Amino acid sequence: MDHRVYGVETEFGLTHRPETGRGLPPDELARYLFRPVVEFGRSSNIFIPNGSRLYLDVGSHPEYATAECDDLIDLIASDRAGERVMHDLAVEAEERIHRDGFTGQVYVLKNNVDSAGNSYGSHENYLIPRTTHFRRLSGILLPFLVTRQIISGAGRVVPAEDSREAHFAFSQRADHMWEGISSATTRSRPIINTRDEPHADAANHRRLHVIVGDSNMSTATSLLRYGSTDLVLRMIEAGVPIEDFELENPIAAIRAISHDITGRAGVRTRNGEQVTAVQIQRGIFQRVSRFISEHGAHHEHVDQILELWERALEAVESGDHSLIDQDIDWAIKKRLVEDVSNQRGLGMDHPRLEQIDMAYHDVNPDRGLFHLLVRRGRATDFVTDEQVTRAMTTPPPTRAAIRGEFLSTARVYGAECTVDWVHHKLTDRPLEAIMVKDPFAQHDERIESLLDRLGDRKNHLRERSLHERIQQGVTLALTDKYSLAPGTVVPEPPLI
Incomplete structure (x- = not known):
């Protein structure tokens, strides 16, 4: 497909931290947050004039679905605009809460897991041709998505549990996936959702709905996450042969890979071969690179995506995470956590490190740690404030x-x-x-x-x-x- 539209649906974490005592329960806090939405649209499920959708999802999670975009930078700017909208709503909710006699702050977090272990998602949507053979697509795409976390995961401080020590993992979402492919979303949480709802002419198109991804704060990580997936899809659609990496057990593999930050965890393919996430990603990357050299780049961001992709693989393979610790979320966060741990002499199981993990995803531009790192030159940003501001009011x-x-x-x-x-x-x-x-x-x-x-x-x-x-x-x-x-x-x- 020479021309594609993309979209991403992001569920946000929401919490209230009062000065003393317990905070407001999620459902009541969500009502405060969405009161302006209901006043504006007479519903908690509305579209706003930048073309995006704003609504409350299951579990009182505020959700923002970007408008359909045909450019990756537009997609990323629209996604970031959703963070700004949520922040504006949080500021107003906090003011209303204070007027009603409550204290404390309202936090909106763009992450995928709360302190109780509940997970919420970041779902990608790709328009693909109806003629695409779905069995072939899934056979190639599943191994790619299972291992994609090593180049685009959000990173997570994993607390100690049973015999497992506290450690740092690639992904927040990996432990919460239960099936490879399914038509369900909340009950079984598949990596690929097969519900055939294209929001377009069903005779020509279908929608690929991917729900395995981590929510990204870094726009560089977002570009690599969506861009690499798009490149793999283009190869599949073109009928290009790709090495068989189909996995024997995708769910066991995705969890094993997430918890081995060295990238050396072995997973078994259907033909009985033991491979690592780096080997799978490297094999797919090399085939994509050949495909681009033979057919040419289809948009201006391809070279940047390939450079980021190769550098991320080198960082994992070599163990030199400094190669990407300003660009890729998990590496940015890992560096921050290790800096604090080393300076304060804290073990990975210290609650302070889990707090830093959460604070990294705070969408408040003045308080969130990712935004602070950007201001201090310790994290890159591929979209400008002007692009995000425009995306808040102007549809793609x-x-x-x-x-x-x-x-x-x-x-x-x-x-x-x-x-x-x-x-x-x-x-x-x-x-x-x-x-x-x-x-x-x-x-x-x-x-x-x-x-x-x-x-x-x-x-x-x-x-x-x-x-x-x-x-x-x-x-x-x-x-x-x-x-x-x-x-x-x-x-x-x-x-x-």
């Missing part, structure tokens, strides 16, 4: 642009409407619901005609740009809502 140039304009224009005219990934409907014109099945479409004359009936829309648009209408009509998207007065200096929290 895909079908999301149609959805965003539909929502914004209807709101400006006070017209109630409902949308989902495909459907667009004005509430008072239910028989005129319009389906846009092409995820690459940026304009639709049927939508334009429907909106034109709301009033003298063309003159109105000449007076106020789409961006201005969004800013006036959607409080969730205001990027300056909680900005500081000019000249205000925010003190940085200490690392240790």
